[in-house]
Amino acid sequence: MATTANPTRDDFAALLEQSLGGAADGGFEGRVVKGTVTAIENDKAVIDVGLKSEGRVALREFAHGKEEHGLSVGDEVEVYVDRVENADGEAMLSRDRARREAAWDKLESEFGEGKRVEGVIFGRVKGGFTVDLDGAVAFLPGSQVDIRPVRDVAPLMDMPQPFQILKMDRRRGNIVVSRRAVLEETRAEQRSGLIEKLSEGQVIDGVVKNITDYGAFVDLGGIDGLLHVTDMSYKRVNHPSEVINIGDTVTVQIIRINQETQRISLGMKQLESDPWEGVGAKYPLGVKLTGTVTNITEYGAFVELEPGIEGLVHVSEMSWTKKNVHPGKIVSTSQEVEVVVLEVDSEKRRISLGLKQAQQNPWEAFAEKHPIGSTVEGEVKNATEFGLFIGLDGDVDGMVHMSDIAWGISGEDALALHRKGEQVSAVVLDVDVEKERISLGMKQLEKGAPTADGKAATGSLKRGEVVTVTVLEVRDGGLEVQAGDDGATGFIKRTDLGRDRDEQRPDRFQVGQKVDAQVTGFDRSKKPNFSIKARQLAEEKEAVEQYGSSDSGASLGDILGEALKAKKD
Secondary structure, X not given: OOOOOOOOHHHHHHHHHHHOOOOOOOOOOOEEEEEEEEEEEOOEEEEEOOOOOOEEEEHHHHOOOOOOOOOOOOOEEEEEEEEOOOOOOOEEEEHHXXXXXXXXXXXXXXXXXXXXXXXXXXXXXXXXXXXXXXXEEEEEEHHHOOOOOOOOOHHHEOOOEEEEEEEEEOOOOEEEEEOHHHHHHHHHHHHHHHHOOOOOOOEEEEEEEEEOOOEEEXXXXXXXXXXXXXXXXXXXXXXXXXXXXXXXXXXXXXXXXXXXXXXXXEEOHHHOOOOOOOHHHHOOOOOEEEEEEEEEEOOEEEEEEEOOEEEEEXXXXXXXXXXXXXXXXXOOOOOEEEEEEEEEEOOOOEEEEEOHHHOOOHHHHHHHHOOOOOEEEEEEEEEOOOEEEEEEOOOEEEEEEHHHOOOOOOHHHHHOOOOOOOEEEEEEEEEEOOOXXXXXXOHHHOOOOOOOOOOOOOOOOOOOOEEEEEEEEEEOOEXXXXXXXXXXXXXXXXXXXXXXXHHOOHHHOOOOOEEEEEEEEEOOOOOEEEEHHHHHHHHHHHHHHHHHOOOOOOOHHHHHHHHHHHHHO
16 A cells, blocks of 8 residues: 655645544634533533643533532533633633523524513613623613613512513624513503403402592502593592592492503592482572682682582673673682572583672662762772763762763863862763663753753743843853853853854853843753854844834844834833
Protein backbone atom coordinates (compact mmCIF):
# COMPACT_ATOMS: atom_id res chain seq x y z
CA MET A 1 0.00 0.00 0.00
CA ALA A 2 1.33 3.31 -0.96
CA THR A 3 1.64 6.08 1.58
CA THR A 4 1.89 9.77 1.08
CA ALA A 5 5.23 10.95 2.25
CA ASN A 6 4.30 14.60 1.97
CA PRO A 7 0.64 15.23 3.02
CA THR A 8 -1.14 18.08 1.27
CA ARG A 9 -2.91 21.10 2.87
CA ASP A 10 -6.30 19.35 2.42
CA ASP A 11 -5.02 16.35 4.33
CA PHE A 12 -4.06 18.59 7.29
CA ALA A 13 -7.50 20.20 7.23
CA ALA A 14 -9.20 16.82 7.25
CA LEU A 15 -7.08 15.62 10.15
CA LEU A 16 -7.81 18.84 12.12
CA GLU A 17 -11.52 18.56 11.47
CA GLN A 18 -11.45 14.95 12.70
CA SER A 19 -9.53 15.99 15.79
CA LEU A 20 -11.90 18.88 16.66
CA GLY A 21 -15.08 16.99 15.96
CA GLY A 22 -15.91 18.92 12.79
CA ALA A 23 -15.42 22.37 14.35
CA ALA A 24 -12.28 23.44 12.60
CA ASP A 25 -14.22 26.00 10.64
CA GLY A 26 -15.67 27.47 13.81
CA GLY A 27 -18.94 25.55 13.55
CA PHE A 28 -18.98 24.98 17.34
CA GLU A 29 -18.69 28.62 18.32
CA GLY A 30 -21.96 30.41 18.96
CA ARG A 31 -23.88 27.16 19.21
CA VAL A 32 -25.63 25.24 21.96
CA VAL A 33 -24.15 21.73 22.19
CA LYS A 34 -24.42 18.73 24.47
CA GLY A 35 -21.57 17.77 26.75
CA THR A 36 -20.72 15.35 29.56
CA VAL A 37 -19.68 16.28 33.10
CA THR A 38 -16.28 14.67 33.60
CA ALA A 39 -15.42 16.18 36.95
CA ILE A 40 -16.55 18.68 39.62
CA GLU A 41 -13.71 20.79 40.96
CA ASN A 42 -13.69 23.96 43.08
CA ASP A 43 -17.36 24.97 42.46
CA LYS A 44 -16.95 24.31 38.76
CA ALA A 45 -18.04 21.53 36.48
CA VAL A 46 -15.58 20.18 33.93
CA ILE A 47 -17.49 19.45 30.74
CA ASP A 48 -16.38 17.60 27.60
CA VAL A 49 -18.24 18.71 24.46
CA GLY A 50 -15.99 16.75 22.04
CA LEU A 51 -13.47 19.47 21.45
CA LYS A 52 -9.67 19.22 21.78
CA SER A 53 -9.95 20.51 25.31
CA GLU A 54 -12.61 20.52 28.01
CA GLY A 55 -14.30 23.59 29.43
CA ARG A 56 -15.23 24.75 32.95
CA VAL A 57 -18.62 26.15 33.97
CA ALA A 58 -19.48 27.59 37.40
CA LEU A 59 -21.89 25.35 39.31
CA ARG A 60 -24.11 28.32 40.16
CA GLU A 61 -25.13 28.47 36.51
CA PHE A 62 -26.81 25.10 36.97
CA ALA A 63 -28.68 26.11 40.13
CA HIS A 64 -32.37 27.11 40.03
CA GLY A 65 -33.07 29.89 42.46
CA LYS A 66 -32.13 28.74 45.91
CA GLU A 67 -31.91 25.07 44.90
CA GLU A 68 -28.57 23.21 44.56
CA HIS A 69 -27.08 22.47 41.16
CA GLY A 70 -27.67 18.70 41.48
CA LEU A 71 -24.90 17.77 39.03
CA SER A 72 -22.98 14.48 39.07
CA VAL A 73 -20.05 13.15 37.05
CA GLY A 74 -21.40 11.57 33.89
CA ASP A 75 -24.48 13.86 33.61
CA GLU A 76 -25.23 15.14 30.12
CA VAL A 77 -25.90 18.90 29.91
CA GLU A 78 -26.39 21.58 27.26
CA VAL A 79 -23.93 24.46 27.16
CA TYR A 80 -23.16 27.35 24.88
CA VAL A 81 -19.75 27.39 23.15
CA ASP A 82 -18.47 30.92 23.34
CA ARG A 83 -14.93 30.09 22.11
CA VAL A 84 -13.30 26.83 21.09
CA GLU A 85 -10.07 27.69 22.95
CA ASN A 86 -9.02 30.52 25.20
CA ALA A 87 -5.55 31.66 26.21
CA ASP A 88 -5.28 28.72 28.64
CA GLY A 89 -6.19 26.27 25.89
CA GLU A 90 -9.62 25.53 27.40
CA ALA A 91 -13.01 25.74 25.73
CA MET A 92 -15.12 28.68 26.96
CA LEU A 93 -18.57 27.31 27.83
CA SER A 94 -21.70 28.86 29.43
CA ARG A 95 -24.75 27.20 30.89
CA ASP A 96 -26.57 30.56 31.37
CA ARG A 97 -26.03 31.47 27.74
CA ALA A 98 -27.28 28.05 26.68
CA ARG A 99 -30.42 28.53 28.72
CA ARG A 100 -30.95 32.01 27.22
CA GLU A 101 -30.55 30.77 23.67
CA ALA A 102 -32.92 27.89 24.30
CA ALA A 103 -35.34 30.28 25.94
CA TRP A 104 -35.20 32.71 22.99
CA ASP A 105 -35.94 29.87 20.56
CA LYS A 106 -38.94 28.84 22.62
CA LEU A 107 -40.13 32.43 23.18
CA GLU A 108 -39.96 33.29 19.49
CA SER A 109 -42.13 30.27 18.74
CA GLU A 110 -44.65 31.16 21.47
CA PHE A 111 -44.66 34.84 20.46
CA GLY A 112 -45.47 33.87 16.89
CA GLU A 113 -48.36 31.74 18.11
CA GLY A 114 -49.59 34.41 20.53
CA LYS A 115 -49.22 32.11 23.53
CA ARG A 116 -48.72 33.20 27.11
CA VAL A 117 -45.30 32.58 28.69
CA GLU A 118 -44.35 31.90 32.26
CA GLY A 119 -41.87 34.06 34.11
CA VAL A 120 -40.74 35.46 37.45
CA ILE A 121 -40.45 39.13 38.43
CA PHE A 122 -37.03 39.36 40.08
CA GLY A 123 -35.88 42.98 39.95
CA ARG A 124 -36.86 46.64 39.70
CA VAL A 125 -35.54 49.04 37.03
CA LYS A 126 -36.41 52.55 35.91
CA GLY A 127 -39.98 52.59 34.57
CA GLY A 128 -40.78 48.99 35.49
CA PHE A 129 -39.43 45.57 36.45
CA THR A 130 -37.25 42.72 35.12
CA VAL A 131 -38.74 39.30 34.45
CA ASP A 132 -36.89 35.98 34.07
CA LEU A 133 -38.47 33.99 31.26
CA ASP A 134 -36.58 30.74 31.93
CA GLY A 135 -33.22 32.30 31.13
CA ALA A 136 -34.21 35.26 28.94
CA VAL A 137 -34.59 38.60 30.71
CA ALA A 138 -37.64 40.69 29.75
CA PHE A 139 -38.83 44.19 30.68
CA LEU A 140 -42.22 44.65 32.39
CA PRO A 141 -43.40 48.32 32.22
CA GLY A 142 -45.02 49.65 35.37
CA SER A 143 -48.28 50.31 33.53
CA GLN A 144 -48.47 46.65 32.49
CA VAL A 145 -48.25 45.12 35.97
CA ASP A 146 -51.98 45.14 36.75
CA ILE A 147 -55.32 46.44 35.51
CA ARG A 148 -55.27 49.07 38.25
CA PRO A 149 -52.17 50.84 39.64
CA VAL A 150 -50.30 48.66 42.14
CA ARG A 151 -48.64 50.42 45.06
CA ASP A 152 -46.74 47.39 46.40
CA VAL A 153 -45.31 44.86 43.94
CA ALA A 154 -43.48 42.84 46.63
CA PRO A 155 -46.19 40.12 46.80
CA LEU A 156 -45.74 39.53 43.05
CA MET A 157 -41.95 39.14 43.17
CA ASP A 158 -40.22 35.75 42.78
CA MET A 159 -43.50 34.04 41.97
CA PRO A 160 -44.03 32.16 38.69
CA GLN A 161 -46.95 33.69 36.76
CA PRO A 162 -48.13 34.08 33.17
CA PHE A 163 -47.17 37.00 30.91
CA GLN A 164 -48.00 38.11 27.38
CA ILE A 165 -45.11 39.08 25.07
CA LEU A 166 -45.83 42.48 23.55
CA LYS A 167 -42.58 42.92 21.59
CA MET A 168 -39.26 41.12 21.13
CA ASP A 169 -36.05 41.84 19.20
CA ARG A 170 -33.46 39.02 19.38
CA ARG A 171 -30.75 41.02 17.67
CA ARG A 172 -30.96 43.73 20.33
CA GLY A 173 -31.88 41.30 23.08
CA ASN A 174 -35.09 43.20 23.96
CA ILE A 175 -38.30 41.58 25.22
CA VAL A 176 -41.31 43.54 26.55
CA VAL A 177 -44.02 41.63 28.42
CA SER A 178 -47.37 42.45 30.05
CA ARG A 179 -49.09 40.93 33.04
CA ARG A 180 -52.05 43.29 32.62
CA ALA A 181 -52.93 41.84 29.20
CA VAL A 182 -53.23 38.38 30.72
CA LEU A 183 -55.43 39.68 33.56
CA GLU A 184 -57.69 41.57 31.15
CA GLU A 185 -58.04 38.53 28.92
CA THR A 186 -58.79 36.32 31.90
CA ARG A 187 -61.21 38.88 33.24
CA ALA A 188 -62.97 39.12 29.88
CA GLU A 189 -63.33 35.34 29.82
CA GLN A 190 -64.75 35.41 33.33
CA ARG A 191 -67.07 38.30 32.46
CA SER A 192 -68.41 36.46 29.46
CA GLY A 193 -69.16 33.45 31.60
CA LEU A 194 -70.78 35.55 34.33
CA ILE A 195 -72.78 37.74 31.93
CA GLU A 196 -74.37 34.62 30.48
CA LYS A 197 -75.79 33.91 33.93
CA LEU A 198 -77.25 37.44 34.30
CA SER A 199 -80.37 38.90 32.72
CA GLU A 200 -82.00 42.33 32.54
CA GLY A 201 -84.50 42.89 35.33
CA GLN A 202 -82.69 40.46 37.65
CA VAL A 203 -82.31 41.54 41.29
CA ILE A 204 -78.91 40.74 42.76
CA ASP A 205 -76.69 41.67 45.72
CA GLY A 206 -73.29 43.26 45.20
CA VAL A 207 -70.48 45.01 47.05
CA VAL A 208 -69.56 48.65 46.39
CA LYS A 209 -65.95 48.66 45.14
CA ASN A 210 -65.44 52.26 44.05
CA ILE A 211 -67.29 55.59 44.14
CA THR A 212 -66.98 58.40 41.59
CA ASP A 213 -68.75 61.71 41.07
CA TYR A 214 -71.14 60.13 38.58
CA GLY A 215 -71.89 56.85 40.35
CA ALA A 216 -70.49 53.68 41.95
CA PHE A 217 -69.00 50.41 40.70
CA VAL A 218 -70.58 47.34 42.29
CA ASP A 219 -68.92 43.90 42.29
CA LEU A 220 -71.51 41.30 41.32
CA GLY A 221 -69.24 38.35 42.08
CA GLY A 222 -66.36 38.75 39.68
CA ILE A 223 -67.93 41.25 37.34
CA ASP A 224 -68.55 44.98 37.95
CA GLY A 225 -71.67 46.95 37.16
CA LEU A 226 -72.17 50.72 37.15
CA LEU A 227 -74.78 52.17 39.48
CA HIS A 228 -75.30 55.68 38.09
CA VAL A 229 -76.10 58.47 40.54
CA THR A 230 -79.45 59.14 38.82
CA ASP A 231 -80.49 55.52 39.44
CA MET A 232 -79.69 55.49 43.16
CA SER A 233 -82.86 57.19 44.36
CA TYR A 234 -85.89 59.05 43.08
CA LYS A 235 -84.92 61.99 45.26
CA ARG A 236 -82.08 64.32 44.26
CA VAL A 237 -78.62 62.89 45.03
CA ASN A 238 -75.78 65.40 44.70
CA HIS A 239 -73.03 62.82 45.28
CA PRO A 240 -73.17 59.00 45.54
CA SER A 241 -71.48 59.11 48.96
CA GLU A 242 -74.73 60.57 50.33
CA VAL A 243 -76.39 57.18 49.74
CA ILE A 244 -73.69 54.46 49.83
CA ASN A 245 -70.11 53.83 51.00
CA ILE A 246 -67.26 51.63 49.75
CA GLY A 247 -67.69 48.12 51.13
CA ASP A 248 -71.48 48.35 51.50
CA THR A 249 -73.54 45.39 50.35
CA VAL A 250 -76.40 46.70 48.21
CA THR A 251 -79.37 45.13 46.47
CA VAL A 252 -79.63 46.30 42.88
CA GLN A 253 -81.58 45.54 39.74
CA ILE A 254 -79.88 44.91 36.40
CA ILE A 255 -81.27 47.61 34.12
CA ARG A 256 -79.30 46.93 30.96
CA ILE A 257 -76.60 44.55 29.66
CA ASN A 258 -74.53 45.58 26.64
CA GLN A 259 -73.31 42.33 25.11
CA GLU A 260 -70.82 44.08 22.82
CA THR A 261 -69.05 46.15 25.48
CA GLN A 262 -70.00 43.77 28.33
CA ARG A 263 -71.10 46.74 30.42
CA ILE A 264 -73.81 46.32 33.02
CA SER A 265 -76.04 49.18 34.20
CA LEU A 266 -77.57 48.86 37.67
CA GLY A 267 -80.32 50.62 39.57
CA MET A 268 -81.51 50.92 43.15
CA LYS A 269 -84.49 53.24 42.79
CA GLN A 270 -86.13 50.72 40.45
CA LEU A 271 -86.75 48.57 43.53
CA GLU A 272 -88.73 51.36 45.20
CA SER A 273 -92.27 52.53 44.47
CA ASP A 274 -92.36 55.27 41.85
CA PRO A 275 -93.51 58.54 43.51
CA TRP A 276 -94.53 59.91 40.08
CA GLU A 277 -97.42 57.46 39.76
CA GLY A 278 -100.66 59.41 40.11
CA VAL A 279 -98.78 62.69 40.45
CA GLY A 280 -101.42 64.54 38.37
CA ALA A 281 -104.17 63.78 40.86
CA LYS A 282 -101.88 64.43 43.82
CA TYR A 283 -100.84 67.89 42.59
CA PRO A 284 -103.74 69.59 40.75
CA LEU A 285 -103.16 72.86 38.93
CA GLY A 286 -103.41 75.97 41.10
CA VAL A 287 -102.87 74.22 44.43
CA LYS A 288 -100.57 75.98 46.87
CA LEU A 289 -97.85 73.81 48.47
CA THR A 290 -94.81 74.09 50.71
CA GLY A 291 -91.49 72.70 49.47
CA THR A 292 -87.74 72.89 50.01
CA VAL A 293 -85.29 74.47 47.57
CA THR A 294 -82.81 71.74 46.57
CA ASN A 295 -80.87 73.31 43.71
CA ILE A 296 -80.44 76.75 42.15
CA THR A 297 -79.48 77.39 38.53
CA GLU A 298 -79.31 80.41 36.26
CA TYR A 299 -82.73 79.59 34.81
CA GLY A 300 -84.57 78.89 38.05
CA ALA A 301 -84.74 76.86 41.26
CA PHE A 302 -85.75 73.24 41.95
CA VAL A 303 -88.17 72.71 44.82
CA GLU A 304 -88.73 69.29 46.41
CA LEU A 305 -92.39 68.71 47.17
CA GLU A 306 -91.78 65.23 48.61
CA PRO A 307 -88.90 62.69 48.39
CA GLY A 308 -88.48 61.95 44.70
CA ILE A 309 -90.79 64.72 43.45
CA GLU A 310 -89.19 68.01 42.40
CA GLY A 311 -90.61 70.91 40.45
CA LEU A 312 -88.93 73.79 38.68
CA VAL A 313 -89.66 77.40 39.46
CA HIS A 314 -88.55 79.21 36.32
CA VAL A 315 -86.81 82.53 36.86
CA SER A 316 -89.75 84.30 35.21
CA GLU A 317 -92.11 82.89 37.88
CA MET A 318 -90.02 83.82 40.92
CA SER A 319 -90.95 87.44 41.61
CA TRP A 320 -93.55 89.96 40.51
CA THR A 321 -91.18 92.87 40.65
CA LYS A 322 -87.58 91.57 40.47
CA LYS A 323 -86.91 91.04 36.78
CA ASN A 324 -83.65 89.70 35.26
CA VAL A 325 -82.29 88.80 38.71
CA HIS A 326 -80.36 85.59 39.44
CA PRO A 327 -82.59 83.12 41.34
CA GLY A 328 -79.92 82.87 44.04
CA LYS A 329 -80.75 86.45 45.07
CA ILE A 330 -84.40 85.53 45.66
CA VAL A 331 -84.17 82.10 47.33
CA SER A 332 -81.45 79.97 48.93
CA THR A 333 -80.76 76.24 49.10
CA SER A 334 -82.66 74.38 51.89
CA GLN A 335 -85.10 77.29 52.22
CA GLU A 336 -88.78 76.38 52.68
CA VAL A 337 -91.00 78.22 50.24
CA GLU A 338 -94.64 78.35 49.22
CA VAL A 339 -95.31 77.58 45.56
CA VAL A 340 -98.28 77.12 43.24
CA VAL A 341 -98.57 74.24 40.73
CA LEU A 342 -98.67 75.72 37.21
CA GLU A 343 -98.27 72.61 35.02
CA VAL A 344 -97.80 68.84 35.43
CA ASP A 345 -96.33 66.52 32.78
CA SER A 346 -96.39 62.97 34.17
CA GLU A 347 -94.77 61.40 31.10
CA LYS A 348 -91.75 63.71 31.14
CA ARG A 349 -91.77 63.77 34.97
CA ARG A 350 -91.89 67.55 35.09
CA ILE A 351 -93.78 69.92 37.34
CA SER A 352 -93.75 73.66 36.72
CA LEU A 353 -94.14 75.76 39.85
CA GLY A 354 -94.69 79.44 40.55
CA LEU A 355 -93.22 81.28 43.50
CA LYS A 356 -94.76 84.68 42.79
CA GLN A 357 -98.23 83.15 42.35
CA ALA A 358 -98.18 82.19 46.03
CA GLN A 359 -98.02 85.89 46.88
CA GLN A 360 -100.51 88.67 46.18
CA ASN A 361 -100.02 90.49 42.91
CA PRO A 362 -98.49 93.83 44.01
CA TRP A 363 -100.36 95.68 41.24
CA GLU A 364 -103.67 94.27 42.50
CA ALA A 365 -102.71 95.24 46.04
CA PHE A 366 -101.79 98.74 44.89
CA ALA A 367 -105.07 99.16 43.00
CA GLU A 368 -107.03 98.12 46.09
CA LYS A 369 -105.11 100.47 48.37
CA HIS A 370 -104.79 103.40 45.95
CA PRO A 371 -107.86 103.83 43.73
CA ILE A 372 -107.81 106.16 40.71
CA GLY A 373 -107.74 109.75 41.83
CA SER A 374 -105.86 109.11 45.08
CA THR A 375 -102.61 110.87 45.84
CA VAL A 376 -99.37 108.94 46.37
CA GLU A 377 -95.80 109.85 47.22
CA GLY A 378 -92.61 108.27 46.01
CA GLU A 379 -89.03 108.68 44.94
CA VAL A 380 -87.98 109.42 41.37
CA LYS A 381 -86.22 106.17 40.42
CA ASN A 382 -85.37 107.02 36.86
CA ALA A 383 -85.92 109.73 34.24
CA THR A 384 -86.34 108.74 30.60
CA GLU A 385 -86.93 110.72 27.45
CA PHE A 386 -90.68 110.22 27.79
CA GLY A 387 -91.31 110.53 31.54
CA LEU A 388 -90.43 109.81 35.17
CA PHE A 389 -90.56 106.47 36.99
CA ILE A 390 -91.67 106.80 40.61
CA GLY A 391 -91.05 104.12 43.27
CA LEU A 392 -94.29 103.28 45.10
CA ASP A 393 -95.58 101.05 47.91
CA GLY A 394 -95.29 97.31 47.31
CA ASP A 395 -91.99 97.62 45.41
CA VAL A 396 -93.80 98.70 42.23
CA ASP A 397 -93.09 101.66 39.96
CA GLY A 398 -95.46 104.16 38.44
CA MET A 399 -94.79 106.38 35.44
CA VAL A 400 -95.53 110.07 35.00
CA HIS A 401 -95.64 110.83 31.31
CA MET A 402 -93.85 114.03 30.33
CA SER A 403 -97.18 115.58 29.34
CA ASP A 404 -98.50 115.04 32.89
CA ILE A 405 -95.63 116.65 34.79
CA ALA A 406 -96.61 120.36 34.60
CA TRP A 407 -99.03 122.73 32.86
CA GLY A 408 -97.98 125.34 30.35
CA ILE A 409 -94.49 124.11 29.48
CA SER A 410 -93.14 121.53 27.08
CA GLY A 411 -92.56 117.96 28.24
CA GLU A 412 -88.80 118.36 27.81
CA ASP A 413 -88.78 121.42 30.05
CA ALA A 414 -90.96 119.64 32.58
CA LEU A 415 -88.54 116.67 32.72
CA ALA A 416 -85.67 119.07 33.39
CA LEU A 417 -87.40 120.27 36.59
CA HIS A 418 -86.91 116.93 38.37
CA ARG A 419 -83.95 114.72 39.28
CA LYS A 420 -83.34 111.15 40.39
CA GLY A 421 -83.85 110.57 44.13
CA GLU A 422 -86.32 113.46 44.53
CA GLN A 423 -89.48 112.87 46.59
CA VAL A 424 -92.61 113.85 44.67
CA SER A 425 -96.38 113.59 44.94
CA ALA A 426 -98.65 112.43 42.15
CA VAL A 427 -102.21 111.40 41.37
CA VAL A 428 -103.11 107.85 40.29
CA LEU A 429 -104.52 108.14 36.77
CA ASP A 430 -104.75 104.45 35.82
CA VAL A 431 -103.72 100.94 36.99
CA ASP A 432 -103.40 98.11 34.44
CA VAL A 433 -102.89 94.93 36.49
CA GLU A 434 -102.39 92.62 33.49
CA LYS A 435 -99.75 94.81 31.87
CA GLU A 436 -98.30 95.72 35.30
CA ARG A 437 -98.49 99.44 34.62
CA ILE A 438 -99.38 102.37 36.85
CA SER A 439 -99.97 105.78 35.26
CA LEU A 440 -99.45 108.85 37.43
CA GLY A 441 -99.89 112.58 37.01
CA MET A 442 -98.19 115.44 38.81
CA LYS A 443 -99.72 118.48 37.12
CA GLN A 444 -103.17 117.34 38.25
CA LEU A 445 -102.21 118.42 41.76
CA GLU A 446 -101.81 122.06 40.70
CA LYS A 447 -104.46 124.52 41.91
CA GLY A 448 -107.62 124.40 39.84
CA ALA A 449 -106.47 121.39 37.85
CA PRO A 450 -109.07 118.78 36.80
CA THR A 451 -109.34 115.74 39.05
CA ALA A 452 -108.02 112.38 37.86
CA ASP A 453 -111.50 110.83 37.91
CA GLY A 454 -112.58 113.11 35.06
CA LYS A 455 -114.64 115.54 37.18
CA ALA A 456 -112.93 118.71 36.09
CA ALA A 457 -113.11 121.81 38.28
CA THR A 458 -114.45 123.79 35.32
CA GLY A 459 -117.71 124.93 36.87
CA SER A 460 -120.10 125.79 34.04
CA LEU A 461 -117.43 126.60 31.48
CA LYS A 462 -118.42 125.79 27.94
CA ARG A 463 -116.57 125.83 24.66
CA GLY A 464 -116.91 129.29 22.99
CA GLU A 465 -117.84 131.04 26.23
CA VAL A 466 -116.07 134.35 27.03
CA VAL A 467 -114.98 134.63 30.66
CA THR A 468 -112.82 136.90 32.75
CA VAL A 469 -109.60 135.24 33.86
CA THR A 470 -106.87 136.27 36.26
CA VAL A 471 -103.19 135.97 35.31
CA LEU A 472 -101.49 133.54 37.71
CA GLU A 473 -98.08 133.27 36.05
CA VAL A 474 -96.33 134.90 33.09
CA ARG A 475 -94.17 132.49 31.07
CA ASP A 476 -92.28 132.68 27.81
CA GLY A 477 -94.81 130.38 26.21
CA GLY A 478 -97.89 132.22 27.46
CA LEU A 479 -100.01 132.86 30.55
CA GLU A 480 -101.22 130.54 33.29
CA VAL A 481 -104.68 131.88 34.18
CA GLN A 482 -107.64 131.06 36.39
CA ALA A 483 -111.31 131.52 35.59
CA GLY A 484 -113.06 133.53 38.30
CA ASP A 485 -111.78 133.71 41.84
CA ASP A 486 -111.56 129.95 42.47
CA GLY A 487 -112.32 128.36 39.14
CA ALA A 488 -110.44 126.08 36.79
CA THR A 489 -106.93 126.96 35.79
CA GLY A 490 -105.97 127.03 32.17
CA PHE A 491 -103.38 128.31 29.77
CA ILE A 492 -103.26 130.97 27.07
CA LYS A 493 -100.63 130.22 24.48
CA ARG A 494 -98.37 133.00 23.27
CA THR A 495 -100.04 132.95 19.81
CA ASP A 496 -103.46 133.35 21.48
CA LEU A 497 -102.54 136.53 23.41
CA GLY A 498 -103.67 138.82 20.57
CA ARG A 499 -104.58 139.05 16.91
CA ASP A 500 -101.55 141.16 16.06
CA ARG A 501 -97.94 140.10 16.61
CA ASP A 502 -97.28 143.14 18.87
CA GLU A 503 -100.05 141.91 21.16
CA GLN A 504 -98.53 138.40 21.44
CA ARG A 505 -95.91 139.42 24.00
CA PRO A 506 -96.44 137.78 27.44
CA ASP A 507 -94.42 140.52 29.15
CA ARG A 508 -97.19 143.06 28.48
CA PHE A 509 -99.26 141.26 31.11
CA GLN A 510 -98.80 141.21 34.89
CA VAL A 511 -99.68 138.66 37.57
CA GLY A 512 -103.10 139.51 38.98
CA GLN A 513 -104.25 141.31 35.83
CA LYS A 514 -107.73 140.41 34.66
CA VAL A 515 -108.49 139.88 30.97
CA ASP A 516 -111.39 138.56 28.94
CA ALA A 517 -110.73 135.34 27.01
CA GLN A 518 -112.73 132.76 25.13
CA VAL A 519 -112.81 129.05 26.09
CA THR A 520 -111.47 127.28 23.00
CA GLY A 521 -111.52 123.71 24.32
CA PHE A 522 -110.27 121.24 26.92
CA ASP A 523 -107.15 119.00 26.93
CA ARG A 524 -107.24 115.26 27.68
CA SER A 525 -107.28 116.07 31.42
CA LYS A 526 -110.31 118.34 30.81
CA LYS A 527 -108.34 121.43 31.68
CA PRO A 528 -109.66 124.46 29.75
CA ASN A 529 -107.68 126.30 27.08
CA PHE A 530 -108.29 130.08 26.74
CA SER A 531 -107.61 132.54 23.90
CA ILE A 532 -107.73 136.35 23.80
CA LYS A 533 -107.24 136.25 20.04
CA ALA A 534 -110.29 134.03 19.60
CA ARG A 535 -112.37 136.43 21.70
CA GLN A 536 -111.26 139.36 19.52
CA LEU A 537 -112.07 137.57 16.28
CA ALA A 538 -115.44 136.46 17.62
CA GLU A 539 -116.38 140.03 18.61
CA GLU A 540 -115.24 141.37 15.23
CA LYS A 541 -117.31 138.80 13.38
CA GLU A 542 -120.34 139.61 15.50
CA ALA A 543 -119.94 143.37 14.86
CA VAL A 544 -119.61 142.88 11.10
CA GLU A 545 -122.69 140.70 11.01
CA GLN A 546 -124.68 143.20 13.05
CA TYR A 547 -123.58 146.59 11.68
CA GLY A 548 -121.63 146.11 8.49
CA SER A 549 -124.68 145.67 6.20
CA SER A 550 -126.53 148.85 7.33
CA ASP A 551 -123.58 151.17 6.70
CA SER A 552 -121.30 149.78 4.06
CA GLY A 553 -119.16 152.91 4.08
CA ALA A 554 -118.27 152.70 7.76
CA SER A 555 -114.71 151.82 8.78
CA LEU A 556 -113.88 148.74 10.82
CA GLY A 557 -113.08 150.96 13.78
CA ASP A 558 -116.46 152.65 13.51
CA ILE A 559 -118.16 149.27 13.36
CA LEU A 560 -116.31 147.98 16.42
CA GLY A 561 -116.97 151.24 18.25
CA GLU A 562 -120.66 151.00 17.57
CA ALA A 563 -120.60 147.35 18.63
CA LEU A 564 -118.90 148.12 21.91
CA LYS A 565 -121.22 151.04 22.54
CA ALA A 566 -124.22 148.88 21.91
CA LYS A 567 -122.84 146.23 24.24
CA LYS A 568 -122.43 148.81 27.05
CA ASP A 569 -125.92 150.10 26.57
